[in-house]
Each structure stands twice: as structure tokens, then as C-alpha cells.
Amino acid sequence: MDRKLTGKYAIVGVGQSPLGKVPDMGPLDLLAVAAKNAIEDSGIDKNDIDGLITRGPDDINNHHQRIGQVLGLDVNFSTSTDNGGASQIINVAIACMAIEAGMCNTVLVGYARDSWSRSHRNRSANMMVQTTDPSLARREFGPEFGMFGAPVNYALSARLHMQQYGTTKEQLGSIALAFREHAQRNPLAFIRKPLTMEDYLDAKTIVDPLSFYDCSIFADAGGAVVVTTLERAEALAQSPVHILGFGFGNNLRGWHYGDHMVNTGAKRAGETAYSMAGVGPKDIDAAQLYDCFTQMVLLQLEDYGFCEKGEGGPFAASGALRLGGVLPTNTSGGQLSEAHAEGMLQVVEGVHQARRDYGPDRQVKDAELVFVSGHGGATTCQSALILGNHR
Amino acid sequence: MTTYNKPIPVPSPSTEFFWTGVKEHQLLLQQCDKCSAYRFPPSPICPECLSSDYTVKPVSGKGTVFTFGVYHRLYSPAFEGDLPYTVGMIELEEGPRLVSNVVGIAPDDVYCGMPVEVTFDDITDDATLYKFKPAG
Numbered sequence: 001m002d003r004k005l006t007g008k009y010a011i012v013g014v015g016q017s018p019l020g021k022v023p024d025m026g027p028l029d030l031l032a033v034a035a036k037n038a039i040e041d042s043g044i045d046k047n048d049i050d051g052l053i054t055r056g057p058d059d060i061n062n063h064h065q066r067i068g069q070v071l072g073l074d075v076n077f078s079t080s081t082d083n084g085g086a087s088q089i090i091n092v093a094i095a096c097m098a099i100e101a102g103m104c105n106t107v108l109v110g111y112a113r114d115s116w117s118r119s120h121r122n123r124s125a126n127m128m129v130q131t132t133d134p135s136l137a138r139r140e141f142g143p144e145f146g147m148f149g150a151p152v153n154y155a156l157s158a159r160l161h162m163q164q165y166g167t168t169k170e171q172l173g174s175i176a177l178a179f180r181e182h183a184q185r186n187p188l189a190f191i192r193k194p195l196t197m198e199d200y201l202d203a204k205t206i207v208d209p210l211s212f213y214d215c216s217i218f219a220d221a222g223g224a225v226v227v228t229t230l231e232r233a234e235a236l237a238q239s240p241v242h243i244l245g246f247g248f249g250n251n252l253r254g255w256h257y258g259d260h261m262v263n264t265g266a267k268r269a270g271e272t273a274y275s276m277a278g279v280g281p282k283d284i285d286a287a288q289l290y291d292c293f294t295q296m297v298l299l300q301l302e303d304y305g306f307c308e309k310g311e312g313g314p315f316a317a318s319g320a321l322r323l324g325g326v327l328p329t330n331t332s333g334g335q336l337s338e339a340h341a342e343g344m345l346q347v348v349e350g351v352h353q354a355r356r357d358y359g360p361d362r363q364v365k366d367a368e369l370v371f372v373s374g375h376g377g378a379t380t381c382q383s384a385l386i387l388g389n390h391r
Numbered sequence: 392m393t394t395y396n397k398p399i400p401v402p403s404p405s406t407e408f409f410w411t412g413v414k415e416h417q418l419l420l421q422q423c424d425k426c427s428a429y430r431f432p433p434s435p436i437c438p439e440c441l442s443s444d445y446t447v448k449p450v451s452g453k454g455t456v457f458t459f460g461v462y463h464r465l466y467s468p469a470f471e472g473d474l475p476y477t478v479g480m481i482e483l484e485e486g487p488r489l490v491s492n493v494v495g496i497a498p499d500d501v502y503c504g505m506p507v508e509v510t511f512d513d514i515t516d517d518a519t520l521y522k523f524k525p526a527g
Contacts, residue, residue: 155460
């Protein structure tokens with residue numbers, strides 16, 4: 001792995017929108033507010049931003065042309081990617097590559113969606129948990145069999161993992177409980193109500209073996225970050241958070257192919273990111289893992305090398321993911337409790353932890369290296385990012 | 392026939408032959424003439440060797456439940472009477488995997504690796520679905 005980009009670029013500002021029920025704002029409005037907050041956090045002049053990358057492709061998902069108009073930006077380089085929840089880290093990486101290639105100097109990366117408002121417009125949208133344009137829905141090999149929604153694919157994975165490795169429902173529950181405990185420390189998190197194992201096990205089943213608290217929280221939510229060269233970063237307001245490594249793995253043959261439901265593209269994504277950063281999983285102080293479902297956290301703990309394949313359940317149940325544990329994970333509450341913004345808020349939280357922005361109740365003590373992941377695009381795309389507070 | 396409220400599959404140009412076969416109670420897959428691999432979903436090229444030459448063949452309809460989930464939450468009112476229902480990933484003897492329902496068995500009795508065989512459900516005068524039941 002070529003290491004020439006490691007530490008050469010930095011995240012110099014982060015921002016987020018209000019999270020939760022924000023009925024007076026659409027996705028572009030949420031992203032505009034997050035972007036404004038990120039720009040102000042960085043202290044950069046808006047007119048110095050000459051790159052813009054969002055997760056596309058439509059207005060629901062923040063097309064770059066639309067958000068550029070809202071923010072009043074004419075730029076050298078802009079585009080929207082379409083790798084679902086893996087897009088946000090890909091976009092940070094593309095920002096580095098575009099700057100490296102001399103296309104631009106300072107890039108705004110962001111994403112927002114109005115999933116709570118969109119899925120609560122009417123009874124049908126609520127029943128279908130509709131967050132995207134219904135015209136994009138699959139029309140064969142799924143809905144005719146009653147295969148709807150996102151949970152089913154992770155239920156298929158959880159069932160296999162339980163059969164192959166003896167993973168238990170309680171072990172999945174320990175992931176939901178850890179993140180909820182973290183959300184209680186985050187005053188901006190959408191869902192902060194205490195969660196017990198009894199609550200978890202008694203909750204209504206969605207697609208067995210997954211139940212209510214295995215699923216992330218639909219929220220109106222957005223986040224944004226500003227990426228630039230280390231040189232520029234050093235003149236700005238915040239101490240820069242170094243982009244030390246990134247990597248990607250896309251199992252495009254599909255979630256249902258081969259062993260992909262248990263051995264994901266995260267393995268390849270992690271290996272590339274670790275190699276670029278020159279570190280390994282044991283060096284990581286905190287993780288912000290893409291938690292659309294508890295099962296996806298479990299798979300990533302294994303595939304990113306934080307424990308052996310098949311050991312994700314016992315690892316999570318040991319308390320490893322809690323603040324004070326060996327791998328404090330999703331310290332904002334994650335998508336399971338804070339808000340689901342397709343991984344964008346995990347990048348934001350990773351930067352806060354690397355900057356040591358928090359008081360002792362929320363800050364991972366002495367955090368130097370933070371691992372952030374993304375996942376999505378019909379379950380096949382994985383992205384990994386390693387952030388650090390020194391080179 | 393009573394009114395059928397559930398989604399009816401909408402074939403694409405490459406899947407038309409498959410659904411026509413299902414209508415005639417046959418499971419048809421493409422087999423590559425060059426490397427012999429069966430494939431699903433249908434495609435003009437073989438994903439193993441990229442050959443464009445293939446033959447559409449009826450397959451045994453036998454396979455196993457690779458993995459499955461059981462729906463307890465209702466996403467569409469048309470499925471209300473079916474809850475809880477099983478959506479499985481069926482691995483055919485010939486290799487490819489298909490999403491389908493596992494029927495004729497209580498969801499609690501389904502297991503990964505369970506032998507199954509295809510059964511056809513004429514949902515309307517014009518449309519048929521393939522489903523899987525415990526191998527007999």
C-alpha cells in the first residue's frame with residue numbers, strides 16, 4: 001500500500017444539524033445548517049471552499065448541485081456519490097484525492113436526510129418505513145414474497161451467524177445497550193431513554209431474529225466536515241484531525257452471494273486503511289462503526305480485526321464497546337440511538353473524539369487513533385477511515 | 392379468483408423467460424455453454440466467464456434453505472393475514488440462490504440447511520409465484 005497520502009490531509013471543521021424530529025426542514029435544509037456549522041467550526045472563509053462532495057443522487061439524498069445552490073458555492077470540483085452509507089467516508093477520501101490531483105484545495109463533504117419526517121408523512125409511508133422515492137423500489141424477486149424493508153437482510157445474516165458461531169440474541173442486545181448508554185451522555189441524541197436487557201428482549205420482533213432495538217433510529221439529521229491540506233489546516237481555528245488511512249471493499253456480487261453475509265467487504269476495507277495508516281486494530285483507541293443494525297456492528301468488529309471471526313458476540317457482551325472498555329464504540333450513541341444519517345454523524349463524532357472536544361463523561365481518555373466505518377449501497381459497500389490527532 | 396392485493400412481479404426484458412417458465416410451473420435458469428455455470432438473476436452474460444452463449448434449462452427445483460428471516464412486522468396491509476411469514480434464501484442444487492417464501496411449515500420449524508423443493512402458486516389468472524416447501 002502506497003502511504004504517500006497518509007497524514008497529508010486533515011479534517012478542520014465539523015458540524016451537524018438539529019437531530020430527531022425536525023419537521024420544518026427538508027434534507028437540503030438540514031445539510032445547509034450542518035455545512036454552515038462545519039464552515040464556522042473550521043474558521044475558514046466560505047469563499048475558500050472550492051470543492052463539494054455529497055452522497056447523491058437525488059434531492060432526498062442531497063444532490064451536489066442543489067446543495068451548492070443553497071450554500072451559494074461555485075467550486076472547481078463537485079460530485080455526488082451513490083454508495084449508500086459507505087458514501088460519506090468515500091467522499092472524505094475523494095476529497096483528499098481531488099486535492100492531491102490539484103483539482104481543488106478545500107472540500108466540503110456532507111450528508112443529511114429527513115428520515116423521520118419522510119417516514120411519518122402518512123400511514124403507508126410509516127408502514128413501509130419509506131425514506132426514499134417509492135418509484136425506486138424493486139419490482140421483482142422481493143416484494144412479491146413480502147420481502148420489504150432493510151432489516152430482513154441483516155436478519156438473514158444474524159441467523160447464519162447464530163448457526164455458525166452460536167451468537168446469541170443477548171450478545172446482539174449488548175451492542176444496543178452500550179450505544180444507548182452512550183446516548184444518555186449526549187444531550188443532542190434523539191433517543192436517550194435508558195434501555196435494559198429486559199426491554200431489549202421483550203421488544204416486538206421485526207424480522208426474526210431481529211427485533212425493535214436491533215434497528216437504527218430514523219431521524220431528521222445531517223452532518224458535514226471540511227477537508228483541506230495539513231498546510232492550510234495549521235493556520236485555522238481548530239487543531240487538525242489527520243486523515244491517516246482509508247480503504248474500501250465492495251462485494252458487488254451481492255449480500256446473498258457466497259459467504260458475503262458473514263464475511264463482508266469490511267475485511268478488505270480495513271486492511272487497506274490499516275496499511276495506509278501503518279497501524280493495526282490493536283492501536284485503535286475508539287471506533288465509530290456503521291450501526292444500521294446491531295448485526296452489522298457484530299460483523300464489523302470481526303472483519304475490522306477487533307476480534308476473531310465468530311467472536312463478535314462474546315466481544316460485545318464483555319463490555320468492550322462501552323466507554324472505559326477496550327474499544328469504546330459509537331460514543332455519541334450511534335445510529336441505534338443518536339440518529340441515523342448514513343454514517344455522516346460517525347465521521348463527525350470521530351473528529352470530536354480525536355480532537356478531545358468532550359468532558360470526562362464522554363471523552364475517550366487519551367484518544368489518539370479513531371476508526372470510523374461506513375456501510376450501505378444495498379448492503380454491499382464498506383468504507384473505513386482512520387483519524388488521528390498527530391501524524 | 393378472489394382479488395389479489397399483494398405485489399405482482401414486473402418482469403424486465405432479461406427476466407421475461409423466467410417468469411414465463413414459472414407461469415408454466417417450471418423453474419428455468421440459464422446455463423453457460425462455455426463454463427456450465429448456472430446463474431440467477433438472469434443476464435445476457437455469464438458472471439463467471441463473461442460468455443454470451445447460454446442455454447435456458449429447466450432445473451430440479453430442489454435445494455436447501457441457506458438462511459431465512461421471519462416477518463412479524465407488517466410492511467404492507469396485503470400481508471396482514473400471513474404474519475408471521477418466512478422469507479428465505481433458497482440455494483438450489485444447481486448453485487444459484489433465490490429469495491422466496493418457505494411454505495407448508497411453521498416458521499419455528501424451519502432451519503438453515505433444510506431440504507426444500509419448489510411449489511407453484513397461481514396468484515392470478517396471469518401470474519404465478521415460485522415458493523418452496525419441505526422436500527417430500
